[in-house]
Amino acid sequence: MEELALAIAGASCKCVICQSPLSIFPVYLDQAGSICGRCASTNAIQSTWIQNLSYETIAQFVKFPCQYQTFGCLEKFIPSKMKNHENTCRYKQYPCPMSSCTWIGELDIIFDHYADVHANFILTDPTFELDLINKYDENYLIQDENVTFAFHISFDNKEGAFYYSLYCIDHYKIGNSYVYRLKLIEQFGSNVYSLPELPVNDSEYSSFNKANAQKVFVKDIIKELHDPLAVVCTINIERNVVKARKLSLQIEGPESQFLNILECPVCHEYMIPPIYQCLTGHAICNKCKELVTDCPECRGQIGNTRNFRLEQMAEHIEYPCKYSGCSFTAKPDKIKEHEATCFLSIYDCPFKYRTQCKWSGFHSAILDHVHDQHPEDTVELPVIVFICESLDNLNYTEYNILPACGQLFMVGFCYSDFQFLWTVQFIGPKENAKNYFYELDFKDNSGTDKRLFVKRLCCPLTDFDEMFDDDEDVVSLKHSLLQPLIDNGDLIYSCNIVPVS
Ligand SMILES: [Zn+2]
Ligand SMILES: [Zn+2]
Ligand SMILES: [Zn+2]
Ligand SMILES: [Zn+2]
Ligand SMILES: [Zn+2]
Ligand SMILES: [Zn+2]
Ligand SMILES: [Zn+2]
Structure with missing residues (x-):
């Protein structure tokens, strides 16, 4: 059994397509050899492929090395745990988003690779001139709050339309917690054409195709902007915070209705005491009260009048965490505390007090950062x-x-x-x-x-x-x-x- 396990995990059983161990199921058998579950999920399954159930029966108990072993990963997993690990492995190799480029490398060096080889395709701001004449198919890179995004845009001059989609390169760790919106702006005028707000595409960035992209017709742009030859496009990327609250709110009944009443008319977050109000009685959150001078609903004056009745009721409500993907709920006195340290919030470098390190990012990226920048402190x-x-x-x-x-x-x-x-x-x-x-x-x-x-x-x-x-x-x-x-x-x-x- 030991020997068999070694043979299975070792060099003798490799996928004919990707040359990786057959450590992710389903494993198929073809005349040419075996095909692993990674390749089966990215290639169309052929009618000649037969699922190799007898192999799976034995191999399910074998601990395989991670496919990024040669890049430094020493972890071993049984097949049912492997996919999850490889998707988030810190040695995971990412292909360059530029389809003509054969470079692959770790997540934190994609940006450097772009700066070296495709510097014109890094979008800072992020803004670019939108070409609506020539046919093209481009992959831009955007970095925002230490998260790297790939923006794919393709213009079809025959069809008179362009297709676009924004991907989070590291989407397994970050999920769909971002939304974005394209704004087309006249270069020599003041008209702006805002395209709809969309969730960041949560599939692999290499999977771009017209069917899963957003389509915009040039004729619709011309209706809004007079000169389609001079259009600047900006991409606004935002954490999907407020909408996430609504989505995570699965509770029906009086609790959710009460939360709706607690929605601040300015920032749309749920108000947490202290809650203020205008002279007429419209409520506003503590934060927005400092930002506006009069009531957004009646233009009446907002002073220091608190809405104690609403505050008393709010004390009994379970508030959902504002981050998409987090299911934590708590009473108002605890929810802010949670949100400040939620796994989905943005963390500063844990050594910022000592080293003045300016890094910030997701919790899941802290260990990699510390390994790279503060190796003596791990x-x-x-x-x-x-x-x-x-x-x-x-x-x-x-x-x-x-x-x-x-x-x-x-x-x-x-x-x-x-x-x-x-x-x-x-x-x-x-x-x-x-x-x-x-x-x-x-x-x-x-x-x-x-x-x-x-x-x-x-x-x-x-x-x-x-x-x-x-x-x-x-x-x-x-x-x-x-x-x-x-x-x-x-x-x-x-x-x-x-x-x-
Ligand atoms: Zn494979
Ligand atoms: Zn690994
Ligand atoms: Zn490249
Ligand atoms: Zn507010
Ligand atoms: Zn009012
Ligand atoms: Zn949370
Ligand atoms: Zn640091």
Whole structure:
């Protein structure tokens, strides 16, 4: 069985189309050989292909290497888990969106590749001159909030129409949480033709075809803009926030009706106390009150009058998280806190306080960023060695990212005043921090069985300078207590993350 498993996972069984292991099902058999599930989903299934069920029966229990093994991925999975991993693998190889280009590479270097080879096709602003005369088929690259988009536009001069679609290159991690809108603007005039707002296409960017693209006729543009020879096109990309709230709101009945009443007339988000009102009684949210001088509904004055009755009712409502794809709901006092740290919100670099790093991006991209830009601050293994030399007048702090249990943690360590201090903070939605313990396990390496073990709950991420403020979350051990465990000047311990069961 072992040998068979090795043969299956090894070189002997490869897909005839993509040369990858047959590690994604369904696997088909053809005269030429076997075809893997990746290729079966991107190629039309032929009538001569037969699903190889006997192979699948055996191979379903075999752990295969990831198809990006040669690029550095060391992970292994059984076929049912493989697709999900390969789609989000940090070594995933992305083909250049330019169809004539054969380059492939990791997500974070596509932009550099474009800058090197297709610099004219990077859209900054993002704005470009729209050509409505010659036939073309272009793939532009756009970067917005560290998310990379591919914009495909194709003009058919015979048909007198153009087709376009915007894709998120990394759509498996980000999903369809963006919307976009094209605006066509006269270069020598003031007319603007706004095309409809659309969700970012949630399929692979290489799958562009006229059938799944948006179509615009030149004759319709001419109706709105006088000179179709001088048209500038801008692309507005936005997080799909407010609409997402509505979509995620599956609750029927009085609760959802009440939420509708709580919709702010200006920003359309659900109002969270404090809620203000105009002299006539129209409600407005706290944020928008600062931005407008008179009521958007009756033009009446907005002062500092609060709508306490509405606020009281709002206290009892479960608000949905504003991010598309998140199903979290909470009472108004907790929902803002969640949204600030929701997995789908935009995170700053966890080291911004120390390094002034300006990076920001999705939670799912933090680990890659830290690996690339702050490699000395990541601990992959929970075993930590601290070299205790000349501790006497030392004041020392250190912060490390620890990936564990499929989550990310910040391990803070500090030595000052003959005290060792530790804290482990959860990077993610605040309310999830208490789902994890951290355990510090100090072993004496000199062969005796002296041992020290401490366990605490993790807490939510704070600023670096507040990390050791809360005694409850901090492990504090006197130097004299740990001294017997220091071996040859090394303090060796492991920091393990354990889910609260
Ligand atoms: Zn294949
Ligand atoms: Zn992988
Ligand atoms: Zn290219
Ligand atoms: Zn508002
Ligand atoms: Zn009013
Ligand atoms: Zn959320
Ligand atoms: Zn950074």
